[in-house]
Amino acid sequence: MSDSIDVTLGNIYAKMHKHFGPQNRWLAETPLEMMIGAILGQNSSWVNVDKALASLREAKLLEVEKILTTPLDRLADYLRPAGYYNIKAQRLRNLCQCINDLTGGNVEKFLAFDQVELREILVSVKGIGPETADSILLYAAGQPVFIVDSYTFRIFYRHQLLADSVTYYELQELFMDNLSHDVQTFHEYHALLVLVGKKFCRKSHPLCSKCPLQEYAGWVPSVEE
DNA sequence: CACCAGGCAAGTA
């Protein structure tokens, strides 16, 4: 077909990268801070997560031991700006308890577990689901896993690039089967999807004609053998 | 004012 366009996940990435340029995403100062940020970021804006992280840092609570020993209601108080502060305080506790149990509180050792094993450990922690686990794997452990989030679903669904019934793992598999497993690329791809989602693919809005991915709407991404 | 933000677990049928 002379008028067909080549729709691959690589081309979609290239299109976004050309439109927005490279992304310098926020990165926490330490791996533990990354993990905490991943939990605080659940269904919350990062502006507010940063405030919570800053107050934790100010109070010198960014340590496994401190999070385990600080009274839950006091810990929760620092988390207020991030929302869901009671639940998130407990979730931070659960993660730190897990790190303590497995490696005596040694974060480096904890993150050095084999990728598959670490993922199983993470999702077994109450309060850590698929996306939070993958965020920790990519950003804190430096493992090449693709993070699927609500923006990823919404952007691809709205452009009719996938059925609404696909699961987290099916979509993750699609990306990981068709992209090179490169940490930096996965960082960038995810960041660009978040950007496109915020700018051109918001909830309760129709397909946006200004979206750089608009020309791909209705095509089925070709898959490598 | 209404709506939304880089989810997750628990409850219901």
Next chain:
DNA sequence: TACTTGCATGGT
């Protein structure tokens, strides 16, 4: 298994 609901502050 497949929905629905609670959690909560702060920005647009």
